[in-house]
Amino acid sequence: MPDEKQRPEWVPAEGGDEYASSVMKGVQGGHDGMRDHASRGTTSRKPGPRRRQLSVDDHVQGVLNGDRTILARTITLVESNAQGHIEMAQEVLKHLLPHTGHSIRVGITGVPGVGKSTFIEALGVYLCKQGHKVAVLAVDPSSSITRGSILGDKTRMEYLSREPAAFIRPSPTGGTLGGVTRKSRETMLVCEASGFDVILVETVGVGQSEVTVRSMVDFFLLLMLSGAGDELQGIKKGVIELADALLINKADGDNKLRAQAARTEYNRALHYLAPATEGWRTRAYTCSAATGEGIDKIWSVIEDFCQTTSEAGVFAARRRSQTLEWVYSMVEDHLKTRFYQDTRVREIRPQIEKDVVEGHLPATIAAQDLLKIYEDR
Ligand SMILES: Nc1nc2c(ncn2[C@@H]2O[C@H](COP(=O)(O)OP(=O)(O)O)[C@@H](O)[C@H]2O)c(=O)[nH]1
Numbered sequence: 579m580p581d582e583k584q585r586p587e588w589v590p591a592e593g594g595d596e597y598a599s600s601v602m603k604g605v606q607g608g609h610d611g612m613r614d615h616a617s618r619g620t621t622s623r624k625p626g627p628r629r630r631q632l633s634v635d636d637h638v639q640g641v642l643n644g645d646r647t648i649l650a651r652t653i654t655l656v657e658s659n660a661q662g663h664i665e666m667a668q669e670v671l672k673h674l675l676p677h678t679g680h681s682i683r684v685g686i687t688g689v690p691g692v693g694k695s696t697f698i699e700a701l702g703v704y705l706c707k708q709g710h711k712v713a714v715l716a717v718d719p720s721s722s723i724t725r726g727s728i729l730g731d732k733t734r735m736e737y738l739s740r741e742p743a744a745f746i747r748p749s750p751t752g753g754t755l756g757g758v759t760r761k762s763r764e765t766m767l768v769c770e771a772s773g774f775d776v777i778l779v780e781t782v783g784v785g786q787s788e789v790t791v792r793s794m795v796d797f798f799l800l801l802m803l804s805g806a807g808d809e810l811q812g813i814k815k816g817v818i819e820l821a822d823a824l825l826i827n828k829a830d831g832d833n834k835l836r837a838q839a840a841r842t843e844y845n846r847a848l849h850y851l852a853p854a855t856e857g858w859r860t861r862a863y864t865c866s867a868a869t870g871e872g873i874d875k876i877w878s879v880i881e882d883f884c885q886t887t888s889e890a891g892v893f894a895a896r897r898r899s900q901t902l903e904w905v906y907s908m909v910e911d912h913l914k915t916r917f918y919q920d921t922r923v924r925e926i927r928p929q930i931e932k933d934v935v936e937g938h939l940p941a942t943i944a945a946q947d948l949l950k951i952y953e954d955r
């Protein structure tokens with residue numbers, strides 16, 4: 579029976595076969611207004627009756643009451659780029675804010691194929707069994723091109739999505755990393771307000787996405803493979819330094835011994851690196867997302883981390899500085915957007931660019947000219 583063969587060992591055999599209603603489709607591109615998404619026809623969704631518009635209070639109460647449908651619609655609102663939606667989303671978030679923050683935020687990175695999704699699913703199922711409410715989000719700045727390369731595939735988290743206490747949200751298609759980040763952060767807050775106490779954020783190592791996810795989570799986990807040098811694994815310089823734990827995955831079958839050897843090697847190397855979090859020593863561990871071995875251990879490491887850093891005040895201090903960083907990154911994003919959307923800037927750009935490329939205008943002067951045009955309004 580092929581299904582049985584593919585089933586990870588941590589999944590109970592008697593699992594039902596109904597599919598997740600909790601896996602949500604990402605929002606396609608920018609929304610265009612306050613219209614009902616069901617009628618947009620970009621996906622295979624059946625055209626349904628127009629849904630009632632929710633008020634700010636409907637959103638707030640629904641999210642706080644743990645209503646899944648409203649939670650999903652609130653996240654869709656938060657992910658929208660339409661001006662009317664942005665304003666309403668901010669109003670909703672303002673009311674939800676006092677109910678946020680009571681979760682452990684864990685970021686998970688690693689090269690494609692290392693087993694991030696499998697690991698998140700195994701950990702998620704494990705945590706649900708322990709009585710946690712788990713939200714899984716993805717930050718994938720490339721997804722606007724690849725249409726959700728991570729978490730996009732429903733079947734991927736088939737087991738976790740059957741857990742009533744789990745909620746899975748694919749990466750928003752925000753265009754820029756800034757857009758994706760804002761949406762993911764706000765989605766994380768909405769999930770917290772809705773009672774999720776563990777937030778797992780998967781990211782691929784595209785561009786600055788690891789740094790970005792590091793800046794929104796408490797604990798940052800780097801998944802690795804044994805038997806491949808860092809370069810082979812495509813691990814970018816500096817990513818190990820961001821991690822609160824290295825987890826060598828696929829420590830099963832023939833690979834187990836090699837994984838254990840790799841753990842020893844990494845632990846030796848980690849000795850010489852500054853820790854990612856003050857007062858915490860980053861160590862290497864092994865696990866098998868396929869069999870579930872080591873999942874409980876890594877969770878206890880994460881719990882230990884939370885306790886240790888909370889007692890030292892580091893946990894709260896990091897969250898405070900993350901929030902401030904977020905404020906300024908939004909200011910920067912906003913300024914950038916305003917600049918590039920400015921009509922006069924847009925009009926003059928082709929000419930200025932041509933002059934620069936053809937060598938008639940120095941880059942510095944070009945920048946000054948553009949800023950002058952933008953500021954002289
Ligand atoms: N043997 C083994 N295979 C694994 C393990 N974890 C993931 N895989 C397999 O590795 C492949 C990539 O896993 P996936 O979770 O999609 O990786 P991601 O790209 O990092 O999200 C899949 O075929 C998984 O079944 C593991 O612990 N052991």
Ligand SMILES: [Mg+2]
Pocket residue numbers: 694695696728729
């Ligand atoms: Mg994946």
